[in-house]
Amino acid sequence: MAYFKEKEILTIAQEGTLSNRHISLRPTKLAVSLFVLSAAIWLGAVNYQVNVAYAVCFWVVGFIGVAALLTRRQLLGLQIELAFTDEVFAGQTADVLIRLHGGAAHRARLLWWRGEYAQTIDEHQENQFTAWQSLHISGSLNAPTETIWAIPIVQRGYFPRPLLLKWATSAPFGLFHAEARAEWQSSAVAFAAPLPHNDFGTAAEPDAEQTPQQAGAHGDDIAYLKNHQHGASLQHIAWKVYAKRGELMDKVFDEPPPAAHSEIISYRDYPQGTPVEKLASLLTYRVLQADKLGAPYTLELPNLTLTPQNGLREKCLNALALM
Incomplete structure (x- = not known):
């Protein structure tokens, strides 16, 4: 009966590994049929004392047991990494990278996965889960399998919780169904959806403490001289130059650059x-x-x-x- 108990959910911040306490196992209809067949063969062997029937019965039962172990091994030791480094706004979809490793066991795996958004799933409510997707994982540590988990983001703030992943397989013989669940405890944030508009407060006023651009116009910070312009202030005429050369020249003073107001x-x-x-x-x-x-x-x-x-x-x- 231990196979039918609700198993522990694997908690993942960034990565985690599936172990025996996370994997549940149940027989499929094919396994039940084979078990009934083996029982019938056993009864026939007892009634008719057919030694070959005993051998066939033990072979079928042994095959069922091996199939159970091999199906569990499809999920056992699976290393899961979740990463989200992009930015997402409310109303968009967050693409979370799922990277899978076979772990120390160098064997190929065939499994299915889907995202779930509720602890208890109602199969009639499609918004609680995504469609099943298949994955084939090679046994190479240097070639992890990657896929994308598309999470719909409805509102701003932290990502919705719970964010669950369900892993399932019936490989290699289809006699048993193994599954496990993992919960991603993410601290990722969805930004508020931008709302275009133009009707907001007045523009920033110039800084009252900024020195006016004409400050220093009556000081000694002369940048250069230029020919006198008719109508220009007589205070800007370089009289010393006029006394030496007899030319009317206007003084141009240094001015601070325009302020970049925040x-x-x-x-x-x-x-x-x-x-x-x-x-x-x-x-x-x-x-x-x-x-x-x-x-x-x-x-x-x-x-x-x-x-x-x-x-x-x-x-x-x-x-x-x-x-």
């Missing part, structure tokens, strides 16, 4: 009471636009302010995803 992307730019989901999408759009333009920007949230820094785009998108 755009402030703030939740205050929107009406009070804007739903959080909508606000996150609105701000996400502006962060993506500002990052695309390459201009410095600051993100202001109710409890957090992110100023220009390394990795600002990812930090802003994460903050909005978890806002």
Whole structure:
């Protein structure tokens, strides 16, 4: 009866290995039929004292036992690695890379897998699982088998839980069905879906503390001289040059470069009471636009302010995803 117990679910953060405590095994109709056949042969051997019948009965039972062990070995020791390094926005599909190794046992494996999104699966609700997919795993450690698990992302924030993978096989003879489940405990985050718009607060005002561009126009920081322009201020004429050469020349002073003002992307730019989901999408759009333009920007949230820094785009998108 141990074969029919609910087995332990393998927990995977990045990688894990299936062991005996994760694998359940049950006979198929073919195995049950062979077992009934062997029982009938045994009864015939007892009634008619046919030694050959005893041999056939023991051979059939032995074959059933070997088939059970070989089917379990298809999953036993299977090493599973899960990786997600891309970015995904709400409403898209996250493509998670599944990499499978045969482990220390250098043998080929034939199995099926599917993703599941509930602890208890109702086969009539297709949104709880994906379709079965087949995999053939070679026995080479240097050639892992890779496939993609497409996870639909409905909303922003951490990936939905539970995220389960079911592994199943009936190889090599189809007499038994072995299966195991693994749960991916991911810390991956789905960003808010950007919502395009133009109706937000006014543009950033120039920095009041920035020195005006004409500062120093009456000082001694002369960049160069140019011919006097009619109507120009007499204060800019280089009188010393006029005294020496008799030419009217205008002084051109050094000016500071235009200030690169940091755009402030703030939740205050929107009406009070804007739903959080909508606000996150609105701000996400502006962060993506500002990052695309390459201009410095600051993100202001109710409890957090992110100023220009390394990795600002990812930090802003994460903050909005978890806002």
